[in-house]
Every structure is written in structure tokens, then in C-alpha cells.
Amino acid sequence: MTRAEARGNFVRIDMEDHTCTTATLDLYREALAGSRTRAAAGGPTGSGAGGDAVGVVLQAYLHRTLADIAALPERANVRLCKGIYVEPPSVAIQDYGKVRRNFLACLEALLDRGAYVGIATHDDYLLRESAAMIERRDLAGDRYEFQMLLGVTEERRDRLARAGHRVRIYVPYGRQWYAYSTRRLRENPQIAGHVARAFFVRLLRG
Numbered sequence: 001m002t003r004a005e006a007r008g009n010f011v012r013i014d015m016e017d018h019t020c021t022t023a024t025l026d027l028y029r030e031a032l033a034g035s036r037t038r039a040a041a042g043g044p045t046g047s048g049a050g051g052d053a054v055g056v057v058l059q060a061y062l063h064r065t066l067a068d069i070a071a072l073p074e075r076a077n078v079r080l081c082k083g084i085y086v087e088p089p090s091v092a093i094q095d096y097g098k099v100r101r102n103f104l105a106c107l108e109a110l111l112d113r114g115a116y117v118g119i120a121t122h123d124d125y126l127l128r129e130s131a132a133m134i135e136r137r138d139l140a141g142d143r144y145e146f147q148m149l150l151g152v153t154e155e156r157r158d159r160l161a162r163a164g165h166r167v168r169i170y171v172p173y174g175r176q177w178y179a180y181s182t183r184r185l186r187e188n189p190q191i192a193g194h195v196a197r198a199f200f201v202r203l204l205r206g
């Protein structure tokens with residue numbers, strides 16, 4: 001954390017499966033409090049909104065997420081995604097349409113709480129509805145960003161950027177990038193299907 005602050009950088013703590021949610025949110029709260037205390041004492045700040053150096057991820061498919069949003073610290077920095085793990089019905093919504101609806105409810109709740117939100121999705125419906133919500137709320141461009149994986153649905157990404165939204169591209173990077181990427185694919189066969197389809201579409205397009 002202190003290394004990120006010293007470099008004026010930002011650390012996003014990814015979210016793993018539901019067995020890690022509570023510990024990850026606790027870690028985030030602790031890291032954020034420490035970082036804000038150092039900044040208030042004149043230490044370096046991070047590159048996130050308001051000078052924060054750390055943010056977290058919440059998953060719209062978890063039943064608990066709206067309650068987690070209500071318990072977030074002030075001005076939290078949250079990436080909102082659907083969630084990639086295959087989770088049991090006891091902890092996660094299973095229906096595609098209901099996950100979408102909860103994604104939008106979570107986005108609304110995050111914005112109501114004054115959070116900075118990274119809207120992480122490639123789902124056309126959610127991209128459209130999120131953009132409409134941003135417009136309805138007349139939300140300033142420094143309160144949110146869209147986030148997408150490198151190489152995925154690039155035309156949607158470019159369309160958002162052309163419309164004036166901030167868009168961040170997520171790239172698995174570092175010594176463990178390959179192990180990380182293949183692990184994520186193994187965890188959700190549906191995503192592996194998206195990747196294979198996107199690969200062949202690219203190949204056919206030349």
C-alpha cells in the first residue's frame with residue numbers, strides 16, 4: 001500500500017469466490033483507513049478519486065452485495081462486476097436477468113452512497129442501462145468509469161469512449177499473468193466459451 005502511495009498509484013483488490021468476500025472487504029477497510037490516515041498526516045496520496053490509493057470489487061450476483069454496499073466506508077472506490085465464479089444458489093443469484101437487475105440496483109446504491117464506481121461489464125444491455133442512469137443523474141465524469149478486458153468487445157468500448165465516458169482497459173500483467181488468466185477461465189466455462197468465440201470471430205475477420 002505504502003509503495004503505491006509513494007508512486008502516486010492505485011491498488012484494486014480483486015474479488016475471489018464467496019468464501020473470501022468478508023475477509024477481502026475487511027482488508028479493504030483496513031488498507032483504506034491506513035492510507036487515508038497517512039494522507040491526512042501529509043503523506044503521499046494515490047491516483048484514485050479523492051487521492052485514495054485503494055479500491056475493492058463487488059459482485060452483483062451475490063445476495064449479500066446490497067448489504068455490503070450499505071456498510072461501505074464513505075467515498076469508497078468500487079469496481080462493480082457480475083462475478084465470475086460458479087457459486088451455489090444459497091449465496092448467489094442464478095438467473096441471468098436477475099443478476100442484471102441486481103447489477104443496476106447495486107450501481108444505483110453505490111452512486112447514492114457517493115462511491116466512485118468502475119462499471120466492469122461487456123454486457124450491451126448493462127452498458128446501455130448504466131449510461132442511461134449516468135445521464136439521468138447528470139453524473140460528473142469523475143464519479144465513474146467503465147472497465148473492460150483487453151481485446152473484448154472493442155467496438156462497445158470505443159463507442160463508450162467516443163461518447164465521452166472514461167474507459168479503463170484491464171490487462172493481466174506481471175510474472176503470474178498466464179496462471180492468473182487460465183485459472184479465471186477454468187473457474188467459469190461460460191467465460192471460456194466467450195473467449196473461444198471471440199478468438200474465432202477475430203480469426204475469420206482476419
Ligand SMILES: Cc1cc2nc3c(=O)[nH]c(=O)nc-3n(C[C@H](O)[C@H](O)[C@H](O)COP(=O)(O)OP(=O)(O)OC[C@H]3O[C@@H](n4cnc5c(N)ncnc54)[C@H](O)[C@@H]3O)c2cc1C
Binds near residue numbers: 079081122148153195
Ligand atoms: C475489468 C474487469 C475486472 C473484473 N474483475 C473481477 C473480479 O475481481 N472478480 C470477479 O468475480 N469477476 C471479475 N470480473 C469478471 C466479471 O465478474 C464477469 O464474469 C465478466 O466480466 C463477464 O460478465 P459480463 O458483465 O461481461 O457479461 P456476460 O453476459 O458474461 O458477457 C456479455 C458479452 O460480453 C462478451 N464477453 C464477456 N466476457 C468475455 C471474455 N472474457 N472474452 C470474450 N468475450 C467476452 C461476450 O460477447 C458476452 O456475450 C471482471 C471483469 C472485468 C471486465
